[in-house]
Amino acid sequence: MDTIEETIEVAVPVRTAYNQWTQFKSFPRFMSAVKEVEQVRPAITHWVIGCGPVRRTFRTEIVRQHPDSCVAWRSLQRRPSHRGEVSFHPTAADRTRVTVRMEVQRHRAAALLTGPSSAVMRRVVRNELGRFKEFIEGLGQESGAWRGSIHNGHVRPTEPEPPRSRVARWPVG
Amino acid sequence: MKKAPRHEPEVRLSATSPRKWAAGVPAVTHALEYSLEETTARRTATTLLTMNQVAGIDCPGCAWADPAPGHRHRNEYCENGAKHINDEATARRVTADFFRTHTVSELGRRSDLWLNQQGRLTEPMVKRPDSDHYEPISWHDALGLLAAELTSLDSPDEAVFYTSGRASNESAFVLQLFARAFGTNNLPDCSNMCHESSGFALHETLGTGKGTVSLDDMHQADLIFLVGQNPGTNHPRQLSALEQAKINGGHIIAVNTLPEAGLLRFKNPQRVRGVIGPGTRIADRFLHIRGGGDLALFQALNRLLLEAEDARPGTVLDHDFIRSSTNGFEEFSRHIRAISWDDVLTATGLTRQEIEEVRDGVLGSERIIVCWAMGVTQHRHAVPTIREIVNFLMLRGNLGRAGTGACPVRGHSNVQGDRTMGIWEQMPDSFLDALRDEFGFDPPRAHGLDSVNAIRAMREGRIRVFLSLAGNFVRAAPDSAVTEEAMRRCRLTAHISTKLNRSHLVCGRTALILPTLGRTERDIQASGEQFITVENSMSEVHTSYGRLKPASKLLLSEVAILCRLARHTLGGRTGIPWDRFECDYGAIRHHISRIVPGFHDFNRRVARPGGIRLPNPVNEGVFATPAGKGLFTRNAWDMPHTPEGHLLLQTLRSHDQWNTIPYTDNDRYRGIHGRRRVILVNPADMTELGLSEGQLVDLVGVWTDEVERRAEDFEVVPYPTTRGCAATYYPETNVLVPLDSVAEISNQPTSKGIVVRLEAHGTAERHRS
Numbered sequence: 001m002d003t004i005e006e007t008i009e010v011a012v013p014v015r016t017a018y019n020q021w022t023q024f025k026s027f028p029r030f031m032s033a034v035k036e037v038e039q040v041r042p043a044i045t046h047w048v049i050g051c052g053p054v055r056r057t058f059r060t061e062i063v064r065q066h067p068d069s070c071v072a073w074r075s076l077q078r079r080p081s082h083r084g085e086v087s088f089h090p091t092a093a094d095r096t097r098v099t100v101r102m103e104v105q106r107h108r109a110a111a112l113l114t115g116p117s118s119a120v121m122r123r124v125v126r127n128e129l130g131r132f133k134e135f136i137e138g139l140g141q142e143s144g145a146w147r148g149s150i151h152n153g154h155v156r157p158t159e160p161e162p163p164r165s166r167v168a169r170w171p172v173g
Numbered sequence: 174m175k176k177a178p179r180h181e182p183e184v185r186l187s188a189t190s191p192r193k194w195a196a197g198v199p200a201v202t203h204a205l206e207y208s209l210e211e212t213t214a215r216r217t218a219t220t221l222l223t224m225n226q227v228a229g230i231d232c233p234g235c236a237w238a239d240p241a242p243g244h245r246h247r248n249e250y251c252e253n254g255a256k257h258i259n260d261e262a263t264a265r266r267v268t269a270d271f272f273r274t275h276t277v278s279e280l281g282r283r284s285d286l287w288l289n290q291q292g293r294l295t296e297p298m299v300k301r302p303d304s305d306h307y308e309p310i311s312w313h314d315a316l317g318l319l320a321a322e323l324t325s326l327d328s329p330d331e332a333v334f335y336t337s338g339r340a341s342n343e344s345a346f347v348l349q350l351f352a353r354a355f356g357t358n359n360l361p362d363c364s365n366m367c368h369e370s371s372g373f374a375l376h377e378t379l380g381t382g383k384g385t386v387s388l389d390d391m392h393q394a395d396l397i398f399l400v401g402q403n404p405g406t407n408h409p410r411q412l413s414a415l416e417q418a419k420i421n422g423g424h425i426i427a428v429n430t431l432p433e434a435g436l437l438r439f440k441n442p443q444r445v446r447g448v449i450g451p452g453t454r455i456a457d458r459f460l461h462i463r464g465g466g467d468l469a470l471f472q473a474l475n476r477l478l479l480e481a482e483d484a485r486p487g488t489v490l491d492h493d494f495i496r497s498s499t500n501g502f503e504e505f506s507r508h509i510r511a512i513s514w515d516d517v518l519t520a521t522g523l524t525r526q527e528i529e530e531v532r533d534g535v536l537g538s539e540r541i542i543v544c545w546a547m548g549v550t551q552h553r554h555a556v557p558t559i560r561e562i563v564n565f566l567m568l569r570g571n572l573g574r575a576g577t578g579a580c581p582v583r584g585h586s587n588v589q590g591d592r593t594m595g596i597w598e599q600m601p602d603s604f605l606d607a608l609r610d611e612f613g614f615d616p617p618r619a620h621g622l623d624s625v626n627a628i629r630a631m632r633e634g635r636i637r638v639f640l641s642l643a644g645n646f647v648r649a650a651p652d653s654a655v656t657e658e659a660m661r662r663c664r665l666t667a668h669i670s671t672k673l674n675r676s677h678l679v680c681g682r683t684a685l686i687l688p689t690l691g692r693t694e695r696d697i698q699a700s701g702e703q704f705i706t707v708e709n710s711m712s713e714v715h716t717s718y719g720r721l722k723p724a725s726k727l728l729l730s731e732v733a734i735l736c737r738l739a740r741h742t743l744g745g746r747t748g749i750p751w752d753r754f755e756c757d758y759g760a761i762r763h764h765i766s767r768i769v770p771g772f773h774d775f776n777r778r779v780a781r782p783g784g785i786r787l788p789n790p791v792n793e794g795v796f797a798t799p800a801g802k803g804l805f806t807r808n809a810w811d812m813p814h815t816p817e818g819h820l821l822l823q824t825l826r827s828h829d830q831w832n833t834i835p836y837t838d839n840d841r842y843r844g845i846h847g848r849r850r851v852i853l854v855n856p857a858d859m860t861e862l863g864l865s866e867g868q869l870v871d872l873v874g875v876w877t878d879e880v881e882r883r884a885e886d887f888e889v890v891p892y893p894t895t896r897g898c899a900a901t902y903y904p905e906t907n908v909l910v911p912l913d914s915v916a917e918i919s920n921q922p923t924s925k926g927i928v929v930r931l932e933a934h935g936t937a938e939r940h941r942s
Binding site (some may be wrong): 040041042043044059061076077078148151152153154155156157160166167168169170171172 | 375497498575592786
């Protein structure tokens with residue numbers, strides 16, 4: 001099990017930083033390792049990450065999410081698996097400390113042969129956090145927001161019927 | 174490629190031991206063998222290699238979801254899908270000469286198998302009231318005749334418009350629009366006979382009628398229940414998902430009256446270990462339950478979970494979910510604690526130890542899915558059973574999370590989509606208002622007839638015209654004698670069909686066969702080549718493109734037939750652009766996008782590889798129930814009383830069968846060859862009832878009315894069914910399912926819970942003489 005923890009301070013209010021972080025589909029705009037993110041459901045995302053010609057895909061489930069506080073996830077494949085949490089702490093009215101803490105568990109053999117070392121992963125996370133800072137500080141305001149919460153994988157929307165879930169709901173035989 | 178047989182096959186029954194595994198190399202060889210008997214190698218290659226691919230033909234065989242684009246096999250189909258698609262792609266043709274040679278009466282004595290083997294219908298045909306022959310008729314005259322009959326009715330409610338799950342979203346939308354513009358909500362469909370109970374139960378408890386599970390959820394589950402379903406025959410591609418779940422470390426519990434091969438082991442023909450190895454064990458535990466005992470089983474499990482919570486408070490139930498997202502827990506809890514173990518053990522036929530071992534499995538699993546099919550939905554207490562399954566899932570928060578949920582496994586490929594498009598006799602005002610606002614007419618508000626009530630109305634002479642969009646209603650419906658009498662009372666029956674079936678022969682005084690393009694065939698309209706869309710069991714809406722040259726130049730598409738009929742019938746009464754719909758299906762989808770929730774920007778989104786994944790509100794934390802929360806319910810069971818000397822009979826498909834159509838007389842996985850009129854009986858029941866292997870018996874239904882329902886000349890086959898429960902094939906035994914024997918609330922025929930006694934064959938004849 002490799003544990004990585006990286007922190008960065010961004011010069012925007014906690015609400016702005018958090019809101020931007022909920023816009024997973026926008027991550028490829030500013031992160032270099034994230035090539036594509038699909039929001040399958042509010043709690044499930046599909047990620048394509050990579051470097052050069054190499055690509056990796058994985059799904060994650062957000063198991064806990066509280067507005068302006070944290071987003072905790074776990075990967076949905078059994079091996080290699082990872083879990084982690086991004087937390088947001090206001091350090092001033094217009095400054096926020098963003099901390100990413102993640103744990104990665106891999107097959108030992110696979111880790112030796114294919115997996116990036118934890119030092120490399122730590123560097124990637126640090127660099128991507130830097131790009132997040134550059135992006136949100138440059139924009140000054142978030143490009144969207146999802147203010148619902150998630151408890152143990154269960155979604156609790158802020159509105160009784162979010163637009164995305166408006167579907168036919170008469171009985172289907 | 175073989176010619177159509179002229180005579181019925183004469184083969185004696187050969188019964189061997191049931192198979193203990195499904196698929197493998199024999200599945201490939203049987204699929205190819207059947208395909209090459211029906212059509213050329215080239216057409217077989219075209220159908221199979223484009224089947225279930227992006228921009229390919231959607232298999233009409235079942236509603237199981239396809240893997241995401243980029244993750245599909247080159248051969249993304251199963252044995253039965255291959256047989257089904259090449260049954261449609263057959264090179265055999267039914268022409269006007271065929272109908273000149275054969276009278277309707279003579280064809281009415283032929284088997285379903287023989288009728289299907291004659292091939293594709295090629296031109297419109299009419300049977301006039303004074304004739305025993307079908308004769309050719311032009312499309313203009315055929316649709317004019319039907320329109321004239323419709324416009325002559327005293328009330329639009331004297332017409333019924335039935336839909337089979339083969340119909341695309343586009344044709345289903347057009348049909349319901351036409352029916353409502355004409356003035357009726359009489360829109361029964363095949364859902365009324367398969368998963369109506371699921372829709373009602375899920376809608377009441379979760380606020381959505383659809384399953385909550387995706388293919389990825391199946392792969393990520395820790396424990397999957399397969400209740401009353403037979404994936405090996407009815408949705409074989411589910412076996413690949415179950416295999417993946419097992420590879421990922423999941424476990425499976427099968428609950429069934431029959432140890433079906435596909436529940437036991439799967440040899441995936443696309444993997445080396447499936448071809449030359451032992452394959453994958455599917456069910457880790459098999460519960461040999463009594464028919465209809467599923468409600469008692471889940472109640473017992475729920476009670477055990479409550480007791481486990483009592484013993485270790487805070488460790489078993491998901492209190493956070495129950496508190497925040499559900500209602501009715503306290504009442505449910507009181508009710509479930511009072512159930513009697515004696516009743517449970519009688520109803521299930523299981524031991525308490527077996528149920529407690531399942532409880533242990535549940536406690537060890539963080540993510541649970543329950544799949545079910547008609548072994549659950551076709552019982553008197555089907556709706557309460559599914560509500561109890563929802564209770565079971567909610568107790569530990571197994572809804573709305575990855576790897577969890579409720580999974581009604583639907584059979585026909587677009588049965589779910591047709592309902593989404595408004596094929597339902599009780600559509601809510603919100604939908605009817607949207608139709609009104611979009612098309613400028615006021616749709617009727619009074620609820621129409623479902624399948625069972627349509628048969629009742631037809632029998633009573635209240636229905637004059639019956640139009641069927643695909644399907645084989647006469648054979649799919651219960652109480653065959655009653656249904657046939659009902660059809661014959663109609664003034665006109667019309668069927669939009671690809672192949673000949675008994676519904677063309679048991680018909681109204683005037684009958685029309687309106688031959689249509691199959692899903693495999695290219696559909697070219699004035700604006701160019703068209704595609705259609707379908708919605709699978711997991712709420713994914715995607716395209717299907719026909720690839721083959723049509724079976725005849727005279728075929729019209731389903732959409733074209735319905736649009737022309739609408740023009741003939743309604744003239745300029747509405748401003749609905751039927752011409753444009755026929756010319757460009759994109760115009761239909763444009764209107765769908767403005768009416769059906771979730772279909773915004775339909776044309777653009779559905780054209781993307783993989784199509785549209787409709788969200789399920791439950792997975793978004795939304796429960797569209799009146800209280801805005803999931804509903805715990807208190808359920809009571811109503812087991813059929815099986816007197817001494819009787820058996821509880823279920824009707825089911827053979828492996829070589831698709832819905833009402835058998836492809837051969839064989840049922841390979843169950844070891845039955847050469848005969849369909851068999852009854853599978855537990856050897857201990859045979860001894861108790863004094864039956865011997867190979868004995869010919871009549872099956873006599875027991876019901877509350879005085880009508881004798883008898884299915885004659887069935888051969889007894891000893892089989893490891895649950896004690897007291899027997900099984901036999903439909904549609905031959907639909908004659909035994911009383912029209913009034915329906916599931917409470919859903920009005921679905923109880924084809925899995927019929928009480929019968931067996932009489933030596935010929936007894937009735939001796940009594941009559």
